[in-house]
Amino acid sequence: MTDIRNELQARIADMEARRAKVEAGGGPERQKKQHEGGKLTARERIDALLDPGSFLEFSTFVEHGHNRLMQGVDAPGEGVVTGRGTIDGRQVFVFSQDFTVLGGSLGKMNAQKVTKIMDLAAKTGCPVIGLNDSAGARIQEGVDSLSGYGEIFYRNAIYSGAVPQLSAILGPCAGGAVYSPALTDFIVMSRGSSYMFITGPEVIKSVTREDVTFDELGGADVHNKKSGVAHLEYDGDEAVLAGLRDLLSYLPQNAREKAPLKPTSDPVDRPNDDLLSVVTPDQRKPYAMHDVIHSLVDDGTFLEIQPGWARNIIVGFARLNGRSVGIVANNPKVMAGTLNIDASDKAARFIRTCDCYNVPILTLVDVTGFLPGVAQEHAGIIRHGAKMLYAYAEATVPKITLITRKSYGGAYLAMNSRDMGADVVYAWPTAAVAVMGAEGAANIVYRRDIQKSDNPEATRAEKIKQYKDTFDNPYVAAAKGYIDDVIPIESTRQRLIQTFEMLEEKQEQRPYKKHGNIPL
Ligand code: HXC
Secondary structure, eight states, rough: HHHHHHHHHHHHHHHHHHHHHHHHOOOOHHHHHHTTOOOOHHHHHHHHHSSSSOOOOEEEOOOOOGGGTTTTOOOOOEEEEEEEEEETTTEEEEEEEEEGGGGOOOOOHHHHHHHHHHHHHHHOOOEEEEEEEEBBBGGGGGHHHHHHHHHHHHHHTTTTTTTTTEEOOOOOOEGGHHHHHSSSSSEEEETTTTTTESSSSHHHHHHHHHOOHHHHHHHHHIIIISOOOOOEEEEHHHHHHHHHHHHHTTTTTTTSOOOOOOOSOOOOOOOOOOGGOOOOTTTSSSHHHHHHHHHSSGGOOOEEESSSTTTEEEEEEEEEEEEEEEEEEOOOGGGOOOOOOHHHHHHHHHHHHHHTTOOOOEEEEEOOOOOOOHHHHHHHHHHHHHHHHHHHOOOOEEEEEEEEEEEEEHHHHHHHHHTTTTTEEOOOOOEEEESSSSSHHHHTTHHHHHHHHHHHHHHHHHHHHHHHHHHHSSHHHHHSSSEEEOOOGGGGGHHHHHHHHHHHOOOOOOOOOOOOOOOO
């Protein structure tokens, strides 16, 4: 009996020793280096991300395949920590690459750990969060490593739109490895300690002779302000992880559910009097659309997505009486809120993200049109602008459009007009719906009258006024039913909440297809 008990004790001690070795990752020296770089370790990140004590680890004792080049190589935990936990009590699956073990490089068995939790997430209908900090393909494993990436990319794609997939970039993410985060719904980067690129500074130098640092090439600022690859950036790992928790709170567990309700003490009928001093009928006076958004939503809280890129359009999440909504709004302060290629891409992607995850969409319109210019035309504004039209038409979630001021031409349609599938369209008394602005319109329609006139400038001014008197208001569109109601600015919050509640159980079926063919 004693022998058996001793044997049992020995086995338990052996398991604990093995587990402790895995949990120690690459050891204290490498962990110290990680901390000196301003970064948390893979396990510290998991602890900071999840509700305390909720993490269950899987594949703890997985080892690499011991191929010829990997004989005798020690890789505790295979360079990645995987498992499940909860965030605000909701189950999520997580993988956290361990840079202290072979630089977090990805080999066959490392990838298998990741795909296992991705499959569990899909089967149980839960989000997947990837914490990326890796030197890329494990060079010693050759094609097995590439295959590992393939298995992850494949799942990123087939689970896209089924369960939310969030990526944090907290260190290197280079080469083909960038395509796993790129296939997920959101990329959140840490400023100063993360970078993403396909080919690094050395290769670039040898091919194009350009000199560039890691940060200048693919740091958080680059991808949040220039390339539009990333969605959010924060200073340091803790802030990124807190950002992921916040972002997740606006999303459901999967495509069959709705985002959780977050009760608020902000009254449904809180008047928006503040907006009376923000918005003016003077079309030339830009105002802060951010102020409009903050005034309308619960507690003034707005999580703006991609705030530094394509700033002529604003997208992000907020809540109306506790219910998550996605907001798409023109920004009259940047490029007069015109739509260009980047703005179209940004909005289209966001609209599709909301639609995947049953988040209703509020569109705030103040737009003069698409941005004119040879560069825009030659770079394919037609192809890119079409994405927005497509995304709105395709979206079956509740959609409310509010025209705050001007809404002209093709951009009127691209900003989800009634014809493009808006369920309800409202306008403020300051709104104007027309094919174009009064000056341009008068110059075209009354060109002959102006040319023939003894006093062309006076005639021009008179024709502009005439055009404005006719079209510079919401009532022509309202008279034809394109606008459902012209509403008082002060009671907008209440009206939006009532209308989204009306649309809460909206169902919309589409004809059978494999999938649509969105212009790309
Ligand atoms: C295996 C690797 C590795 C790799 C680094 N290590 N990269 N092991 N495969 N790809 C190991 C190092 O030997 C070292 O081990 C440890 O990880 C940390 O690396 P360091 O170089 O000491 O770290 P640091 O100075 O911080 O530099 C980080 C780095 C650098 C800039 C990422 O390691 C680097 O350039 N690595 C190569 C990156 C790369 O070319 N990857 C392939 C990209 S192509 P010890 O034992 O000393 O701690 C690719 C294709 C994917 O990923 C295709 C998918 C379709």
